[in-house]
Amino acid sequence: MSKKPENNFDAWLQRLNQEDMPIFGRTVQEIVSVAENSDSSVSELTRVVLQDTAMTAKVLKLANTAFYNPSNKSISTISRAIMLMGFDKVRAITLTVALVESIVRSANRDLLMAELARSLHAATQARSMAEKMGDKSSEEIFVATLLHNIGELAFWCFAKQEGEALKAEIKKGVPREEAEQKVLGFPLRKLTQRLVQDWHLNSLLEEALDPKKKVGKRGQLINISYDLAAAAEKGWQSEEVADTVREYSRISGFGRDEIQEMIQGNALEAARVSRTYGVSKVANIIPIPYKPGKDDRRVSKQTDGSMIDTVEEFEPKTSEIPQYNPLLQLDILREMTALLFEKPNFNVLLEMTLEGIYRGVGMDRTLFALVSPDHQYLNARFVLGFERTKMLERFKIFIASGRRNLFKTVLDNNLSVWIGQPQSSVADLVSDEIKELVGGDEFFVSPIIVSGKTIGLFYCDRIPSGRDMDQMSFENFENFARHASLGLEHITRLNKS
Numbered sequence: 001m002s003k004k005p006e007n008n009f010d011a012w013l014q015r016l017n018q019e020d021m022p023i024f025g026r027t028v029q030e031i032v033s034v035a036e037n038s039d040s041s042v043s044e045l046t047r048v049v050l051q052d053t054a055m056t057a058k059v060l061k062l063a064n065t066a067f068y069n070p071s072n073k074s075i076s077t078i079s080r081a082i083m084l085m086g087f088d089k090v091r092a093i094t095l096t097v098a099l100v101e102s103i104v105r106s107a108n109r110d111l112l113m114a115e116l117a118r119s120l121h122a123a124t125q126a127r128s129m130a131e132k133m134g135d136k137s138s139e140e141i142f143v144a145t146l147l148h149n150i151g152e153l154a155f156w157c158f159a160k161q162e163g164e165a166l167k168a169e170i171k172k173g174v175p176r177e178e179a180e181q182k183v184l185g186f187p188l189r190k191l192t193q194r195l196v197q198d199w200h201l202n203s204l205l206e207e208a209l210d211p212k213k214k215v216g217k218r219g220q221l222i223n224i225s226y227d228l229a230a231a232a233e234k235g236w237q238s239e240e241v242a243d244t245v246r247e248y249s250r251i252s253g254f255g256r257d258e259i260q261e262m263i264q265g266n267a268l269e270a271a272r273v274s275r276t277y278g279v280s281k282v283a284n285i286i287p288i289p290y291k292p293g294k295d296d297r298r299v300s301k302q303t304d305g306s307m308i309d310t311v312e313e314f315e316p317k318t319s320e321i322p323q324y325n326p327l328l329q330l331d332i333l334r335e336m337t338a339l340l341f342e343k344p345n346f347n348v349l350l351e352m353t354l355e356g357i358y359r360g361v362g363m364d365r366t367l368f369a370l371v372s373p374d375h376q377y378l379n380a381r382f383v384l385g386f387e388r389t390k391m392l393e394r395f396k397i398f399i400a401s402g403r404r405n406l407f408k409t410v411l412d413n414n415l416s417v418w419i420g421q422p423q424s425s426v427a428d429l430v431s432d433e434i435k436e437l438v439g440g441d442e443f444f445v446s447p448i449i450v451s452g453k454t455i456g457l458f459y460c461d462r463i464p465s466g467r468d469m470d471q472m473s474f475e476n477f478e479n480f481a482r483h484a485s486l487g488l489e490h491i492t493r494l495n496k497s
Contacts, residue, residue, distance in 0.1 A: 008184060008185040008186065009184075009185065009186040009190065009191070009194075012155070012184070012191065013191070013194060013195075013198070015158070016154050016158070016191075016195070017198065027048075027052075027098045028095065028098055028099070028147075028150075028199070028201065030048045031045075031048055031091060031094050031095045031098060032095065032143065032147070032199075032200075032201045032202055033200065034048060034091060042079060042082050042083075042087065042347065042348060042351065043347065043351050043382055045078075045082060045087065045090060045091060045094070046078045046079055046082070046351055046355070047383075047384065047388065048094065049078045049090075049094055050078060050355065050358065050359070050384050050385075051388070053321075053322060054101065055094065055097050055098065055101065056078065056359070058097045058101075058277075058278070059078065059081065059090070059093055059094055059097055060075060060076065060077075060078070060081065062093050062097075062276060062277065063075045063081040063084075063085060063090070063093070065276050067272065067273065067276050068085060068089070068093070068276070069084070069085065071084075074331065074334075074335075075335075076328060076331035076332050076334075076335055077332055077335055077351075077352050077355045077356070078090070078355065079348050079351045079352045079355060080335045080338075080339070080352065083339070083342075083343055083345075083348060086139075088137070088139030088140065089139055091139065091143065092139045092142050092143055092146075095143055095146060095147075096120070096146065096277060097277070099116065099119075099146070099153065100116065100277055100278070100279055102153075102157055103115075103116055103153065103157065108156040108157070108159060108163055111156050111163075111167065112153065112156045112157065113279070113281050113282055113285060114285055115149055115152050115153050115156060116153070116279070116282050117274070117282040117283075117285035117286050118149065118226070118229045118230060118233070119145070119146050119147075119148065119149055119153070119229075120146070120270055120273060120274055120277075120282060120286070121229040121232070121267065121270040121286045121287075122145050122146075122148060122222075122225045122226040122228065122229035123142045123143075123145040123146040123225070123270075124142075124266050124267075124269055124270035124273060125145075125225040125228055125229065125263055125266045125267075125270070126141045126142060126144075126145040126221055126222055126225035126226075127139065127141055127142040127145075128262065128266045128269070129221055129225065129248060129252065129262075130142075130218070130221060132252070132254070132262070133217075133221075133251075133252050135218065140202075140204060141204070141218060141221060141222060143202060144202045144204045144205040144208065144222050145205075145222045145225050145226060147196065147201055147202055147205055148192070148205065148208075148209075148222060148223075148226045149188075149189075149192055149226070150192050150195055150196065150201065151188045151189065151190070151191030151192030151193070151194070151195055152188045152189075152191075152192065154191065154195060155188055155191060162183055162184060165183045166179055166180065166183045166184070169182060169183055177189075189209075192209065193206075193209045193210070196209060204218060204219060204222070205219075205222065207219045208220070208222040208223050217251050220247075220251050221251065224244055224247045224248055224251070227240075227243075227244050227247075228241065228244040228248075228263060231243070231244055232267065232287040233287055235287075236264065236287065236289045245259050245260055245263070248263075264289040267286060267287060267288055267289060268288060268289075270286050271283040271284075271286045271288060274286065321362075321364060321465050321467070322358055322359045322360075322362045322363065322364075322385075323362045324360075324361060324362035324472075324473060325359065325360050325362065326360075326476075328356075328359060328360045329356060329360035329361065329476055329479075329480075332352060332355060332356035332359075332360050333356065333479075333480070333483060335352060336349060336352050336353065336356070336483055336484075336487060337483075337487075339352065339487070340487055340490050340491070344490070344491045344494055345491070346488060346491055349484060349487045349488060349491065350368050350381075350382060350484065350488075351382060353368070353458070353480050353481070353483070353484040354366050354367070354368055354382055354384050354458070355384065356480045357458065357460050357477055357480050358384040358385055358460070360476070360480075361460070361473050361476045361477055361480070362462075362473070363385065363460040363461065363462060364385050364386050364461060364462045364463060364464045364465050364467070365383070365384070365385035365386050365387065365388075365391060365459075365460060365461050365463070365464065366383070366384045366385055366458070366459070366460040367380050367381075367382060367383040367384070367391055367392075367395060367458070367459050367460075368380075368381050368382045368383075368448075368456060368457075368458055368459075369381060369395060369397070369407075369456050369457055369459065370455065370456040371399070371411065371454070371455055371456050375399070375400070375401075376398065376399065376400045377396055377397060377398060377399060378395075378396070378397040378399050378407050378408075378411070378456070378457070379395070379396050379397075380392050380394075380395035380396070381456070383395075385464075386464040387439075387464065391438075394437060395437065395459075399411065404429070405429060405431065405434075406419070406426055406429035406430055406431070406434060406445075407445070407457065409426055409429055410426070410445050410446075410447055410457060411447055411454045411457065412454075414447050414449060414454060415445075415447065416444075416445070416446035416447070416477075416478045416481065417444070417445050417446075418442075418444055418469065418474045419441065419442060419443050419444070419445065420441055420442025420443065420469065438461060438463060439463050439464070440461065440463035442461065442462075442463065442469055443459060443460065443461035443463070443469075444458075444459070444460050444461070444469065444473075444474055444477045445457055445458070445459050446458050446477065446478055446481035447481075448481065448484060448485050448488065449485045449489075450485065450488045450489050450492055451489065451492055455488075458477070458480070458481050458484070460477060
């Protein structure tokens with residue numbers, strides 16, 4: 001096969017950014033951007049997770065495993081998961097879920113599983129060593145190491161003819177990078193470097209991958225851990241593993257025997273973590289150390305070189321529309337109550353309430369709008385569900401005195417109303433402007449009252465899906481709004497005392 005032209009690299013970049021990868025790219029970029037921004041709030045990470053119901057279910061399932069939740073406290077909301085487990089840990093879980101979900105649906109699953117196994121193994125090794133070295137941001141190192149081969153993952157997610165040609169070269173025994181250069185005209189590590197830059201994924205990883213920069217200890221830790229994961233595939237007694245142990249010792253100051261014992265334990269942990277994520281195939285690929293004298297490589301392969309398919313399927317995507325779930329409502333109401341005794345927080349309580357209405361009552365869109373300090377406007381503050389950005393930007397209602405409208409009437413009279421119900425007392429106040437704003441004429445609204453003052457309201461609907469609203473849903477919606485008001489009242493009193 002002739003060498004590909006130089007512009008094949010640019011063609012692949014364009015393809016990944018504009019055609020095949022935008023959803024994968026945006027999801028990963030959103031998650032990592034929350035991780036990179038120290039000012040990011042819990043609500044931003046919550047929003048990223050809740051915009052995908054399959055991801056929400058997976059993250060909460062992981063949050064309730066013994067591995068991530070040794071205290072065995074029940075977790076039903078993303079907000080509570082962040083509160084109990086920590087912001088960084090939930091970000092790392094979410095990113096891993098996003099990568100796994102993209103990978104298991106690809107035609108090149110076998111190679112992708114091998115890449116993911118190496119990434120998870122390396123990330124687990126890096127995090128453990130970072131913790132041992134006293135790094136206070138070990139989850140950041142986990143994320144950076146997990147993305148170390150994002151170019152390879154991206155390529156194999158969408159590779160077709162070129163992917164088949166590359167697999168054929170690798171099967172012949174051609175060294176990987178040489179095969180990539182021959183088939184593609186560039187090494188895939190170059191694609192990783194560029195995607196990390198273009199998607200602004202992780203500044204620490206960008207430093208680690210740049211051959212022109214002097215890499216600090218944290219960046220070196222990422223590279224050594226990735227080298228170790230690759231070396232272990234050749235056997236735990238190999239010279240390549242010994243080289244990485246020496247490198248770990250050099251940057252950490254720990255003895256080689258101590259490091260050797262630690263990294264072998266980390267390999268077992270990486271396999272356990274993989275099973276926790278629902279991908280047993282990855283766990284089977286990660287090399288697990290055996291007792292001396294036995295074959296210490298545990299990379300299960302068929303005779304044709306492909307990985308044996310023992311994957312425990314990652315859960316298929318459920319409906320993107322949250323369904324009415326009374327048991328989940330009870331769980332979230334319990335968590336709202338627990339919050340008031342554990343770590344009372346105004347914003348977290350509001351976010352839990354929104355999540356309860358959105359996921360528990362089963363709405364398409366849910367928002368909390370806050371009255372402005374000058375009492376002139378009602379502005380959307382938190383939004384979950386369909387058209388989130390549009391609602392956040394456009395839901396700005398003028399409520400100044402003297403102008404009668406639906407939302408002002410709800411606030412002034414402390415009314416919980418079902419707009420669209422024939423007997424609604426304020427049905428005549430639903431203007432064409434409001435219908436245009438929300439895209440329909442049936443929704444629930446309930447005020448939030450704290451210390452006798454109405455500070456804002458909750459709004460929810462099923463307009464995008466066209467599903468019917470019903471009396472039970474309205475009563476449950478009111479119940480969440482009442483609990484929120486009582487909780488906020490409690491937090492306000494605590495803050496004053």
